[in-house]
Amino acid sequence: MIKASVIGGTGYAGQELIRILMRHPEVEVVTIGTRSFSGQKFSDVYGNFEAVTDLVCEATDIKVLAEKSDVVFLALPHGIASKTVTAGVLEKTKVIDLGADFRLKDIDVYEDWYKTEHFNHPLLNEAVYGLCELHREEIKKARLISNPGCYTTCSILSLAPLLKNNLIDTSSIIVDAKSGVTGAGRGTITELMYSECNETIKAYKIGSHRHTPEIEQELRLLNGQDFNILFTPHLVPMNRGILALSYAKLTADLSLEEVKVIYKDFYHDEYFVRILENRMPETRWVKGTNYCDIGLTIDPRTNHVIVVGAIDNLIKGAAGQAVQNMNICFGLAEKTGIDFIADFPI
Amino acid sequence: MIKASVIGGTGYAGQELIRILMRHPEVEVVTIGTRSFSGQKFSDVYGNFEAVTDLVCEATDIKVLAEKSDVVFLALPHGIASKTVTAGVLEKTKVIDLGADFRLKDIDVYEDWYKTEHFNHPLLNEAVYGLCELHREEIKKARLISNPGCYTTCSILSLAPLLKNNLIDTSSIIVDAKSGVTGAGRGTITELMYSECNETIKAYKIGSHRHTPEIEQELRLLNGQDFNILFTPHLVPMNRGILALSYAKLTADLSLEEVKVIYKDFYHDEYFVRILENRMPETRWVKGTNYCDIGLTIDPRTNHVIVVGAIDNLIKGAAGQAVQNMNICFGLAEKTGIDFIADFPI
């Protein structure tokens, strides 16, 4: 059994991760770390764990956890992991970081978008970007995995085949993404109160969301070119799910069928990417799962290709992909413990 | 592997059942029977099954299925099962009926509440009422199991210890229950349209809902007395879940702690019943699970005991309990394949 600990276990992503790990056949959850609820039974913080676990939240330290864990997951606000993860820690345990600290390879880009200094250049170089479908071989050997953001995962998987194959005008890429409210976390701010986000929709941080450079970094890697994208997130009145529409001008003269073939080839062996034939993705079909659903269309009137991607922001966009990374890293079958079918209607 | 078939697989309960069965370690789903979608891929009817199964819906017959199935689940409107299930069928296969046809033991009561004739008295006598916590021993030996209704399951489990122990005035029982919209099924009627039930709540069929006699039948069995209850259902703007408040005048002089002890004793060995200590049930903590959460309080000002019960209407109230019945019936560990932790927030 893999001994796993989670730091930041009482946020939405951390809690989702613990739920998955507790039903994973090869994992034992040894410690739930959290400062805010230290000393409380985890099942008192989250009622879904009633009678499931007696674990008590602990205000613990990654160094301590490294001694008794085969893997430590971090689900923390940015700026903490880069200070606490050290080479010493990585000699004792694998670390899978769900936060942003090790995602951006260019420190200037990180510091520019996050408005904070980065204190750990060496580990930034070592960290592997944990988008499983694109970096599987590196993940296998990694000690420190930086789990991608939710919008990021959906956007990159949506656009990767187009960029890899040089099929679009890179100056024309727009990603218009919509997220459920859990994507904003559990912080008690007015904007996230029930009656403030129920029955309304808004766009926010248009062109300025921190997932933008992360998407650009990975798309440029695939394509070799330097370009910017325009990324817009929205807050949608639902708990879960991301739907991202990616727009780009086609440079190649391709039929919809040809584009679909390219996508199916690109994701041929990927269990968690479903290229849809007869319908467009909807978040309900991936909710509670680790799937990324992708649908494609071409608008001949404006010569655009439109890619529709859908994921569960807390699973493929966070906890599920973190476990997928763990599975890869520990040599398990990649779908172990995360082979969910969406529960519907839920 | 248990070969299982489902008739009525494209309703909400049937589809939920198929989802559970497809991840059950001891089951193989052999046939999905449905008249409405015959010939269509099941994953075209329900997008959550994309890449999960290639099964095609069949307009099939229970006699045919009995030949090739160890168990046949029926998820049909009332009036069909009583006509199609026969002694011949039961010689070949176990039948677990999620519908109402075999629930009420008194034919007059059935015909009075359902306004239809019942055609199968012998099997009505044979059928076992599949509320697992109350009828486990009979279920073990049953060929025909009648799975309880959703409101019913929640209400009976909430009140059973009080009636078994004769603690309340049976003329004072009121059950005020609230259900998510999936409880009403998938029929396309105006009242169930999104904009008709979103952002509103209503009570319906006050004192006249068909689950009333079912609750009464089981409570009377526990208590030996004859009495009526007042049952009120509500439609709540959410997909899943039932919350039932049961009110009754205490006849015994008991403290809240004493009542809790009685409940904990009654459900001592029940994996799927959680008697809550520090909080009251909320549907979110049981959503997607087979749990029934129960909370208790006493109002000394009016001398009432109030029992709060919560279940997932499609799982413990339908598909999950059906699989629990199957597990009991086939000698499997009762929680096999249904040991879910609620995914939150979803």
Place this chain on the structure above:
Amino acid sequence: MIKASVIGGTGYAGQELIRILMRHPEVEVVTIGTRSFSGQKFSDVYGNFEAVTDLVCEATDIKVLAEKSDVVFLALPHGIASKTVTAGVLEKTKVIDLGADFRLKDIDVYEDWYKTEHFNHPLLNEAVYGLCELHREEIKKARLISNPGCYTTCSILSLAPLLKNNLIDTSSIIVDAKSGVTGAGRGTITELMYSECNETIKAYKIGSHRHTPEIEQELRLLNGQDFNILFTPHLVPMNRGILALSYAKLTADLSLEEVKVIYKDFYHDEYFVRILENRMPETRWVKGTNYCDIGLTIDPRTNHVIVVGAIDNLIKGAAGQAVQNMNICFGLAEKTGIDFIADFPI
């Protein structure tokens, strides 16, 4: 024009009140008092007021407002109004208090339920309980009106005719009420976050909610007897509306038609009470209005009468009734400025 000021104008009820007053043909809003947002444009706090008003929130004092206002509305947490409203203030202006400080006539009851001392016995005696349908004549002459709570308004209007006419066993009264989330106010607590109350329902403060003694006070007044009721509130995943089911054993031998006649007689001249004939109340039909819809049924199996009441918690349950009180108090037609038809579906 009536010069009106609102203190506590940035809570949900205060803001709703300002919206109504700004379209009231006989009112000019002169001041919006609020401590939290002092100095900010009201339209920056609530975007619905963009281009509607340039008023700036002020951290002001009731004494100052009394000088320049014909009426001052208070929408404050309990414990403040009883300290700031004085005889001197009431010599200058009418005060309509949406809070709890002047609702309970028995100081012991107040202090027992609110766990705080009451500092203003004289004004408590003077204050008129502003349930318009029951206290209209007193309201006409009042200087200080105590606007009822939301659950209270719905529950009292539902039960008043039964108690006035002595038709029920007063020891059997149960009110099972359900409220939208705005009823809990705008405080940023975890329990009121979108993803915490969306897609779930819970009961809370069973038998211990502070509206209980308020309902009892008014029902006892109608009936002359002393009795307790059992009151249970629920939190429902919707923004607006209260649905209250009142259960009681009938002592009289009455048909449903006879009960309906009694209700229609009781509310014969009441513009804002609608006794429904052909349907049961649903919150959607009163949302955004000052109506209280009432439906009736009798369960002969248990000899209970069930009254279903529905209101908009922020209008008839708060701001609308406050304006109705103002209209009565200032001799205007009672429906002036509050004669809304529910906008549907919204």
Place this chain on the structure above:
Amino acid sequence: MIKASVIGGTGYAGQELIRILMRHPEVEVVTIGTRSFSGQKFSDVYGNFEAVTDLVCEATDIKVLAEKSDVVFLALPHGIASKTVTAGVLEKTKVIDLGADFRLKDIDVYEDWYKTEHFNHPLLNEAVYGLCELHREEIKKARLISNPGCYTTCSILSLAPLLKNNLIDTSSIIVDAKSGVTGAGRGTITELMYSECNETIKAYKIGSHRHTPEIEQELRLLNGQDFNILFTPHLVPMNRGILALSYAKLTADLSLEEVKVIYKDFYHDEYFVRILENRMPETRWVKGTNYCDIGLTIDPRTNHVIVVGAIDNLIKGAAGQAVQNMNICFGLAEKTGIDFIADFPI
């Protein structure tokens, strides 16, 4: 008083229109025409009209209504109005058509997108496109007004100043729009059931929605050029509201402040268009109102201007604008009867 009739009064838009007309100070609603509910009291079809009106739905004819109405509103599926509105009708009454039949001036475009023949070329030429802010002078003199679609209104108002002033590359226009479920009407189809659209989001008819040519027609008129746009609608789990994001490459070298000035100039005298300074539009602030809120931003990294527009699909996108058209047409103050402030939170 203007005598007004509505045909198609039991759809969502028709019903909303009747609600507005019934509180309009200069209007008397004389007839509610509807085939489906003929003979039923309107308040039995829509419970919000309980005690508000005793009007009974009639299966009536536009010719009959023309005799007794000053204005007839049509809220019908496409293909009916073009057959029933005649020159004879227009000699007796004004007609405001909320449907699509008279919106597209080019018959080929109409027939191509609607897959049906158009039978009324002469009236198509006469009909005035009722986007009040753009065609006010023509509307004043019109006999037949074709009320714009909901997505259309929001998209055109969002983009008009950019095209009028030639500031963008017309080959780069993408409108990504999101609508509440009422936009899809009241038809009972599976996709619009509560549990099918709750807690999920989807895009539909990408590049092929029928509002596309309507937007193009009006934008080309402003600009004089011929170009196509890419329009994508989404279904969002909420009752009301449209949020449209319009993306385009800037051809001019303009600062955000300069673009804002251009918008403020363009809409300088428009009561119902609010150019936001300090926030971005959200549908909640326009819900229940006739406002169109517009926010602007520029992404210097990709040189795009992004316009965010928000309306209430049933008011500014249908019934409210229809009344605005009526007001203009009959010489009333334009905001008469539609000067709503958004009720919040609702």
